[in-house]
Amino acid sequence: MSFYKKGIPHICLNRTLEQTRKETVMKHRMNTLIAITLACASVSGMAAEQLPASLQSKVEKYQQKLVEWAANPAIVSAVKEANSKGPLPGMTNAKWLEIPDNDPTAQSFVNSKSGSMVKKWEEDKEINKLVVRDEKGNLVAASTKPLLYNNAVRPVYINAIKGQPWTDSKIAPDPTTQVKSVQASAPVLDGGKVIGVIHVGITTN
Numbered sequence: 001m002s003f004y005k006k007g008i009p010h011i012c013l014n015r016t017l018e019q020t021r022k023e024t025v026m027k028h029r030m031n032t033l034i035a036i037t038l039a040c041a042s043v044s045g046m047a048a049e050q051l052p053a054s055l056q057s058k059v060e061k062y063q064q065k066l067v068e069w070a071a072n073p074a075i076v077s078a079v080k081e082a083n084s085k086g087p088l089p090g091m092t093n094a095k096w097l098e099i100p101d102n103d104p105t106a107q108s109f110v111n112s113k114s115g116s117m118v119k120k121w122e123e124d125k126e127i128n129k130l131v132v133r134d135e136k137g138n139l140v141a142a143s144t145k146p147l148l149y150n151n152a153v154r155p156v157y158i159n160a161i162k163g164q165p166w167t168d169s170k171i172a173p174d175p176t177t178q179v180k181s182v183q184a185s186a187p188v189l190d191g192g193k194v195i196g197v198i199h200v201g202i203t204t205n
Helices: 002-048 053-070 073-085 093-098 104-111 113-121 155-160
Strands: 127-133 139-142 180-190 193-203
Touching: 053 073, 053 113, 053 180, 053 193, 073 113, 073 127, 073 139, 073 180, 073 193, 104 113, 104 139, 113 127, 113 139, 127 180, 155 180, 155 193
Parallel strands: none
Antiparallel strands: 127 139, 127 193, 180 193
C-alpha cells in the first residue's frame, strides 16, 4: 500500500511531462503551418500583382521619363525654392480638401513656371496626373489639383525619397483622377542629393 502511494506522484509527473511535450510539439507544428500558409499567400499575392507585359513596357517607358523630368533644371530649382520656403502656412490635408480646384491657391501650383511645364508634360494621353513634391512631401507643382497637399505617408513618396525610382505592382484608380492607373515615382536630385519627388499616374486603359 505504501509503495502504491509513493508511486502516484511519479506517475502524475510523468503524465504532466508527456502532456507538456505533446503541447510543445503541437504548438511548433501549428507555428510552422502558419508560417507556410503566410509564405504561400505572400507568393500568391506577388504573382497576382505582376503587370501584363505590354503594360510593364509602358510603365518602364514612363519611369525613364520621370527620371528625365526630375532632372530638368526648372524642376530642380522649384523644389529647392520650396524646400527653402517651407509649406504654405497652416496648410493641412484636411484644409486642402476644402479648397476648390479653381481656387487661386490651388491654381498657383498649376500655373507657376514649373506647374506649366508639368501640365505640358501631362498632355501625353498615356498619363493622367503628374506631381512634384518637396523633401517633406509638400506640393510644389502639379498638372491638376491633387487629392493631398502632403503625401509623405504614401508609397510614391516613401519609396522615391530614398533615392531610387519606384513603380507600384498593382492597378488601381488614381486617388485624384479616379482613372485606373499604375503609380510611379522618382527622386528629384540636386548634385546627387535627394531634395524631392516627382510622381505620376500611368493610365492603364
